[in-house]
Amino acid sequence: MLTFLKAFLPAPKVRTLVALQQLLDREAAYLAQKSVIDFARNELGSLSAQAFDDQRFLDKLAICRWEGFAATLGDMVALTHAQLLDAGAPRQALDARLSDLYATILAGHPRPDHRAQGWDAEIAALRKRLIERPAGPANPQADAAATGAMVFNTLPFPPRDPVENRMVLANAFAFGLISFNDRLRRLMVAPAIADELRTLPP
Numbered sequence: 384m385l386t387f388l389k390a391f392l393p394a395p396k397v398r399t400l401v402a403l404q405q406l407l408d409r410e411a412a413y414l415a416q417k418s419v420i421d422f423a424r425n426e427l428g429s430l431s432a433q434a435f436d437d438q439r440f441l442d443k444l445a446i447c448r449w450e451g452f453a454a455t456l457g458d459m460v461a462l463t464h465a466q467l468l469d470a471g472a473p474r475q476a477l478d479a480r481l482s483d484l485y486a487t488i489l490a491g492h493p494r495p496d497h498r499a500q501g502w503d504a505e506i507a508a509l510r511k512r513l514i515e516r517p518a519g520p521a522n523p524q525a526d527a528a529a530t531g532a533m534v535f536n537t538l539p540f541p542p543r544d545p546v547e548n549r550m551v552l553a554n555a556f557a558f559g560l561i562s563f564n565d566r567l568r569r570l571m572v573a574p575a576i577a578d579e580l581r582t583l584p585p
Contacts, residue, residue: 397567398575400402400480406570407459408488414559415451419444419534422552426542438561442496449495451534453502455556456511460485460528462564464513465521465573467580470573476580482510525565527557 397403416451423444424431434440460481489502531553535542542548 394396394566394570400484400529401581403463403571403576404488407456407463407484408491410490410563410566411452411456411459414556414563415455415534418449418552418555418559419451422548422555423538423540425459426548427540445495446497447534447537447539449498450537451530451556453489453505454490454530454533455560456485457505457512458523458530458556458560459563459567460509461512461526462521462560463567464516464525465519466564466567466571467573469520469578470577472573472577472580476583478510478513480580480583482513482576485509496559500502521564522525523560524557528553533569538564567581570574 395402397406401517423434427434464477464481468483469476484503486506494501531536532549534556535545536550
């Protein structure tokens with residue numbers, strides 16, 4: 384009964400960087416996994432049950448999910464960056480701390496077998512992305528197009544229609560990122576996190 388009722392309770396507000404880190408980790412994992420698995424099941428149709436029983440397929444699918452997670456997490460960090468900057472967060476501290484959050488979240492998960500080199504290149508790219516990002520709203524649709532194309536290139540099977548399927552994946556990520564951006568606006572107490580950023584040592 385408590386589990387059932389919990390689904391109807393309002394989500395707690397995000398007032399600290401620690402809570403923000405937990406939210407980003409959870410949301411990115413959910414969106415990446417759902418988008419990739421739903422796409423694979425729909426595309427494979429009647430063959431999906433057989434494919435999901437094949438460990439070789441699952442190992443390849445895991446690569447797709449991990450890469451999607453890292454890319455989606457970066458997109459969500461960029462959306463968070465835009466909202467906090469709009470709330471008056473100090474730019475230098477914001478750039479540095481959100482980049483650190485990205486690195487911390489990735490480091491908090493076991494390193495995937497295909498990622499012997501780790502995530503250093505992605506972390507460096509995200510740092511550069513935040514530093515160079517202009518003030519103003521982020522564009523979830525544009526971010527999703529890039530992420531969807533990247534995930535498409537890691538699929539464990541050849542899609543029947545590459546053009547359409549790339550668009551389907553991009554749309555799935557776009558819908559998820561737009562929903563996350565709206566949810567973040569409702570849940571994140573941006574002034575409180577901006578104040579916390581001001582107290583951090585340079």
